[in-house]
Amino acid sequence: MPPTTVHTAPRPKNMVQAIERAAEILEILGRSPQGLSIGEIAAQSGLAKGTAHRLLASLAHFDFVRQDGGTRHYQLGFKLVELGNRLLNKIDLRDDARPFLMALAEEVQETVHLVVRDRDEALYIDKVALHPKRSGLQMVSHIGSRTALHSSAVGKVLLSALSEEDVADIVARRGLSRHTDKTITDRTKLKRHLGDVRRKGFAIDDEENEKGIRCVGAPIRDADDRVVAAVSVSGPTARVTKARVSQALPRQVCAAALNISRQLGFRGETS
Numbered sequence: 001m002p003p004t005t006v007h008t009a010p011r012p013k014n015m016v017q018a019i020e021r022a023a024e025i026l027e028i029l030g031r032s033p034q035g036l037s038i039g040e041i042a043a044q045s046g047l048a049k050g051t052a053h054r055l056l057a058s059l060a061h062f063d064f065v066r067q068d069g070g071t072r073h074y075q076l077g078f079k080l081v082e083l084g085n086r087l088l089n090k091i092d093l094r095d096d097a098r099p100f101l102m103a104l105a106e107e108v109q110e111t112v113h114l115v116v117r118d119r120d121e122a123l124y125i126d127k128v129a130l131h132p133k134r135s136g137l138q139m140v141s142h143i144g145s146r147t148a149l150h151s152s153a154v155g156k157v158l159l160s161a162l163s164e165e166d167v168a169d170i171v172a173r174r175g176l177s178r179h180t181d182k183t184i185t186d187r188t189k190l191k192r193h194l195g196d197v198r199r200k201g202f203a204i205d206d207e208e209n210e211k212g213i214r215c216v217g218a219p220i221r222d223a224d225d226r227v228v229a230a231v232s233v234s235g236p237t238a239r240v241t242k243a244r245v246s247q248a249l250p251r252q253v254c255a256a257a258l259n260i261s262r263q264l265g266f267r268g269e270t271s
Contacts, residue, residue: 021047022055022064026076029065035073084144093229094126096263097220101128101231104256108249110235112256113141115154115217116228120170121146122155125229141234150176150190151183153205153217154230160197161219161227167194182208202250207237214240216249218257223265231257 028044029036036044042052056074059065063079097114105112105128114126124145141147149155149170159167168187176185184190197203205215217232233253234240240249258266 018055021045021051022059025052025055025059026064026080029074029076033075035068035071035075037071037073041074093220093264097126097229097231097260100256100259100263101126104128104231104233104252105130108233108252110233110240111141113154113232113234115152115158115230115232117149117155117158118146120149120174122149122152122158122230147209148174148177148179150174151179151205151209152232153203153215153234154232155217156194156197156203156205157217157219157230157232158227160194160203164191167191179209180207180211182206184208200250202254204245204250205232205234206242206245212237214242214245216240216245216253218250218254219261220257220264221261221266221268223267225266225268228264229260231260 024045025041028041032040038049038052038056041047041056042049045052047055056065056067060067060074060077063077065074066077067074093116094114101112101114109130111130112128113124115122115124117123124141124143124147127141127143147155149159159170162170167190171187171190176187176190177183178185184193202216202218205213205217207214209215213234214237215232215234217230219227220229220231222228231253233249
């Protein structure tokens with residue numbers, strides 16, 4: 001069974017059980033895009049089939065889940081897409097950053113991401129892919145998806161903005177899961193690596209999150225000099241070569257990050 005999502009908000013003393021159970025079902029379905037039967041949902045949630053059925057029927061009524069007519073499996077409903085899009089549309093950062101993301105994608109001819117930290121993970125809130133079918137390698141990222149902080153360029157940028165104590169707390173909660181044979185899974189090595197990220201002002205993911213994919217990420221700061229997001233360029237190693245990530249790409253990504261930061265009111269200088 002996949003690990004339970006870590007929630008950063010404190011658990012209320014008067015938690016409503018039905019809502020807690022419904023939320024758990026949504027989390028379970030979110031990890032199973034192919035859909036699940038009532039029996040599978042009941043088993044993963046620890047609920048009786050009758051209880052799971054009643055909750056699913058209520059969620060389906062409001063279109064938070066839907067049932068496939070053929071397999072009878074349940075999947076997330078489109079109401080969640082609607083609500084998610086409403087939330088994303090309220091994030092001014094996306095509007096402020098979009099022109100610079102487009103310009104960066106045109107300049108480097110690779111995929112560009114905009115990411116924020118949420119619940120000890122990196123959350124993709126925008127993506128520009130000018131040539132989605134240009135390579136046989138398909139990146140798993142999409143708007144609304146999440147990735148580990150310690151293994152991605154954007155995640156390491158976001159971690160580097162935190163104190164060592166906060167990083168240690170996140171690692172204690174989430175661990176350092178291995179995604180490829182290059183993923184940093186040692187706490188001491190990660191600490192040294194984040195120190196390098198702070199000094200350089202950008203991070204590199206050298207096939208640490210996805211095999212065959214390299215990324216360069218840089219921090220976006222607000223008017224108070226807080227790192228509020230990260231921008232990255234990602235692509236297959238055949239195009240995003242070691243030469244590119246050691247020369248032009250960091251400069252290009254950092255320039256885009258600075259432009260977005262300026263749009264948010266940042267007036268300082270980056271590393």
